[in-house]
Amino acid sequence: MNKKEIASILRDYHWMINEIQRQRKMLSDEVNGNFTAQYGIEASLPKGQNGDPIFREVIRREKKSRWIEKLEKKVMFIQEHMDCITNEREKVVLECLLDGMSMIAISKHMGLSVRHVQRIKNSIVDKMSEMSGLSGMSGKMRS
Numbered sequence: 001m002n003k004k005e006i007a008s009i010l011r012d013y014h015w016m017i018n019e020i021q022r023q024r025k026m027l028s029d030e031v032n033g034n035f036t037a038q039y040g041i042e043a044s045l046p047k048g049q050n051g052d053p054i055f056r057e058v059i060r061r062e063k064k065s066r067w068i069e070k071l072e073k074k075v076m077f078i079q080e081h082m083d084c085i086t087n088e089r090e091k092v093v094l095e096c097l098l099d100g101m102s103m104i105a106i107s108k109h110m111g112l113s114v115r116h117v118q119r120i121k122n123s124i125v126d127k128m129s130e131m132s133g134l135s136g137m138s139g140k141m142r143s
Contacts, residue, residue: 001077003129009074010125014100016071023068077132084131085124093120 009016078098085094089110096106103121107114 001129001132003125006077006125006128006132007121009078010094010097010121013075013078013098016075020068020071020075023064078128081128081131084127087123090120090124090127093117094124097121097124 082094085091092110093106096109101109103114103117107117110117112120
């Protein structure tokens, strides 16, 4: 994963976690029967000229499922590479980013300039990128 992708994931991590959680709750509700099905005359009515709405819903959910899987992979990447951050300031900045704090909020929280927090974030991205490159290379060496 390149540095730009890692920085983007760090920025979006908080909402990705929330979205994964929301989607899992919706799926759980559906599995537990908290959805409405059509019976009787409603089930036999024409479905309109745009095709079968149930089929379209299945397609929509399949696309959403693939999208959620991509979000989960991105989140897992960060979670699997967090251990490479050992510096205390970097740990604080990382935790704040993962909690959804803005760079300005982090700088106020830590009493540092926004530029300094940005440099710390860049260091985090560099370390995660380096670690992912190393783990990718060790996987290639095993093959």
